[in-house]
Amino acid sequence: MTKDIQNVEQEFLQYLKKMTSYNEAIGLMHWDLRTGAPKKGIEQRSEVIGMLSSEVFHMSTSDEMAVYIEELTNVEAEKVISEITKKAVEECKKDYERNKKIPAAEFKEFVILQSKAESVWEEAKEKSDFKMFQPYLEKLVTTSKKFLEYWGYEGNKYNTLLDMYEPGMTVEILDTVFGQLREKIVPLVKAISESQHKPVTSFLYEKFPKEKQRELSVALLKEMGYDFDAGRLDETVHPFEISLNPGDVRVTTNYNELDFRPAIFGTIHEGGHALYEQNISADLVGTNLCMGTSTGIHESQSLFYENIVGRSHSFWSRYYDLLKQHSDGQFDHVSVEDFYKAINESKPSLIRIDADELTYPLHVMVRYEIEKGLFNDEIEVKDLPEIWNAKYEEYLGIQPDNDAIGVLQDVHWAGGSFGYFPSYALGYMYAAQLRNAMIKDLPNFNSLLEEGNLIPIKEWLTEKVHQYGMLKKPLDILNDVTGEGLNVNHLIKYLEEKYHAIYQLS
């Protein structure tokens, strides 16, 4: 019996290996499409991606998979199989059940709808024409609601969507933490807007040669502990990180010669994601656990580096000279103090991806409130532009002139991704909470930054977060590392201290 189970375990692991191999090939094709694949090959490449993706989907819902799940999830089997296998089967089971519950024809229709909706959205955004996109969004929401009925839910319906990106996350938790956060941020944003001590930022917009930005990006990634023997840096329109396996975790950035910030902070941000993936335990390679555990925890790693490290005074007290060496003299007459303040300028804006550290969570909350309303039948798609604008007025005190820079700005809904947005704000909260725990273990945190000794920071994150991949759920990581559940006060305290100082608020 035991022998049999061990055989099944080995076969199952081999089966998983095949699935992850296919996913690695798909990942490389995606990377290639975004980093310079010739345009005439794209149509054919998309077919290849589709072919391999179908195969992976098929494998995740096959009768073979059903047998593995059955044979490996029972008391007898669990005595014999490894902890890793146990978790791997658990994830397979979750996927199997989720995918099997949707009738194949309906799923296929949804995939086609997504793809159409994305092209329509692109055009609608260009023309700032919400009406054009409305029927597609309606269909996407209706279909997702139907899927929700197939999947089932506990408590709020929207919980099931949240759980897809952030296992264990609920409306109850989010309502609480977002409420607390908003209560503190809104007045802070207002106080800043009334402050007399606004940073000078004009020097940020001088010409910074692209090749020098690239060199600086490479240098900073190395400082962070990004391993170039297990990755590479390329240029794309939108920066991203992609992990093919822990030995091949690639990042990209985008260079704007009249504003170095997108490239440098983009690089640091993606570098944070990459450190997570490069440092997942080798034991998990070839399994479905060899990736970051959730979008929120992933975002906590990128935001930790981008903001807590990369937008800190300590960091720039060390690296400002390096920046100056690469620039064309634009900072020669700017003190590190003024530089620090400039890169932390905060003011309400309309576009989420351009928002500063302080106002960013408010952009996320607008989307969260809307999604929650949609899936609880409290909001209708046709009213979205009006609701969007009203929420922006309420949270940020400004309103878009048109829907292109309003409700149509993000691609997520066109892709049928509902429940994703909250992860962005959760990432901030997790990051601040991790910072609090890290400072207990590394009380010299600021000195480390000032000395340019970033490796102990990476090692701490690897020990506490990275190595586990999907072995631990997000809230378990939080509990194990910080000794408490999600606690937004760490983020509030961090933001208040930082912005009070910068804007000299009383």
Added chain:
Amino acid sequence: MTKDIQNVEQEFLQYLKKMTSYNEAIGLMHWDLRTGAPKKGIEQRSEVIGMLSSEVFHMSTSDEMAVYIEELTNVEAEKVISEITKKAVEECKKDYERNKKIPAAEFKEFVILQSKAESVWEEAKEKSDFKMFQPYLEKLVTTSKKFLEYWGYEGNKYNTLLDMYEPGMTVEILDTVFGQLREKIVPLVKAISESQHKPVTSFLYEKFPKEKQRELSVALLKEMGYDFDAGRLDETVHPFEISLNPGDVRVTTNYNELDFRPAIFGTIHEGGHALYEQNISADLVGTNLCMGTSTGIHESQSLFYENIVGRSHSFWSRYYDLLKQHSDGQFDHVSVEDFYKAINESKPSLIRIDADELTYPLHVMVRYEIEKGLFNDEIEVKDLPEIWNAKYEEYLGIQPDNDAIGVLQDVHWAGGSFGYFPSYALGYMYAAQLRNAMIKDLPNFNSLLEEGNLIPIKEWLTEKVHQYGMLKKPLDILNDVTGEGLNVNHLIKYLEEKYHAIYQLS
């Protein structure tokens, strides 16, 4: 019945599409490994490649494939299915039979042996130690001989190996053409070595900045008609061309700042391969016929561009100014005449890949004679160094000091590739024969080069060769285009005229 066969045909084409999709993914992974994949990801990437390759191999020998072959290769079916399907099944059948004849365990052992032999060869070459490599080469030859027995052969045993790379090629044909060629080349090489009119070449070795070589490479590829919307140029240690699909055919080159020739002629050479693949008929995409028909015909396209176009006087009378514009002044005092002679300098050398146009076929013949002897039990592996050196003395009048620059110089045998080398020389013969036919259709061939109007040349090759992919066999292409079988006299005439003029031989 007809309806049934049409269904089978559609299913078969879908099956093929899956195989070609997997091959495209494998191709991209190979390209990526050679253009900058991080080294720590290589081991895992190799496993992914292995996984997908096994799948393709499995599909080519599956029971499903056997059924397709049976149902689509009979008189009834052939009345119904398309010409393309007919040829596609034919190729599948060939692969099926070849692969099925080898017992799985023996094939697997051979794959492992190949991989081991390549690493041993690498070390043996480094140490110039043939004895170290000898047992592996012996095993490779023995195993290949055993496979030959499984496969069977007509006439000379070596024919079966030739046929794998150059369908229809035989020892009988090669002995004749190689004999004729050698008879003319050997005295020509001797006459050149005694000529008083040797080109001056010192100016070739001045610094030519890498970035400028790259720009020139791009410009020349565009002139040739290489479509950058269906390809890209990257840098690698050894230049190569790889076709993922006709809309994505990539080339690479290598830059040496103290000798621009490897980059420029490497680019033109790979560009010639790429034009072939970019211009295969769209009807063949997704089938196993969507690739060049043989290694020899492929090589004819690259050599046509590299030598017949790229090393001609007419070509440089047009493009010498372009070269000068990119260089750092190294050609300012060099006439186009002297430049033309310098890039066509011919002298016996030891390394095949560095050989000039005239002596290159002699290097190939040495290898051909040895392979033929090995598979007809006339030569033993242990005697190879001695035989190699004697053949070089006989054909080229020089001998290597050590085996690293002698019998150990090429990787082919370590990879178990026997029968491949002759393709290189066949490429020369085909190219010259195509040139002869082209000049009949385009009597202004030289003027086209002088005017920089290379497109009619590409179009002629597309019409006669490229479009067919594997729909036509190499010797059929030759017959259809030139009205005769392989005829080495065209190459002889071309070489004699060219080198008589350059070296002012009587």
